Amino acid sequence: MAALGVLALVVGVLLIVIEAHVPTFGALGITGTLLSAAGVWLLFTSGGLGMEIAVPAAAGVAVVGVGAVAVTGRKVLSARREPVRTGAESMIGSEATVRSWDGGHGQVEADGGLWRARMEFGYTETPRAGESVVVEHVRGLTLSVRRREPWELSC
Structure with a gap:
């Protein structure tokens, strides 16, 4: 279970990094955030720490990631409305x-x-x-x- 958690966390972080360099309008960022949250969840639950720690930690990672994607998406949409001035x-x-x-x-x-x-x-x-x-x-x-x-x- 711990190996699956590490794999989900690494793949999630890679998707977030790819989102920073490829314009997918948040699709890879949201997926990466959810995978990272699932990886953290799996790591905490497989370590015997229990649900008391796993739920808030995974929720925290998910909220921060989704918030970052929302802020970035809002800025992308507002920039698309501006006229190109070159x-x-x-x-x-x-x-x-x-x-x-x-x-x-x-x-x-x-x-x-x-x-x-x-x-x-x-x-x-x-x-x-x-x-x-x-x-x-x-x-x-x-x-x-x-x-x-x-x-x-x-x-």
Whole structure:
């Protein structure tokens, strides 16, 4: 009985470790937690310690494991609802520095590179070279920018 308990405990821990590296949405984690709890139960009951110790120990392991899987699952589900912000889309809301400007369009430095830029609709003042602007949209290789609002300048 003790060998079966050790086997269940080892397999349960392995499943929990695999869950950390493979996206199974908690299936292996829950199974590993239940196997670990069963292994602890078998180890305690085979050692002659009795049910007074085996039940609370196995329940404790199961509650901690299921709690960890629940917290992880909740974070995974909330992360799936967030929009992916990589590449050019990650520049939205960031700061850019005007290098040159002529009329309605110009050139800004943002994210380590030079980009074509145009003023966002509704902003009529022409920015000066060296001025900091905010990226509002990315359309192809052109950034839509706007001047900083007064409350943004103090930040």
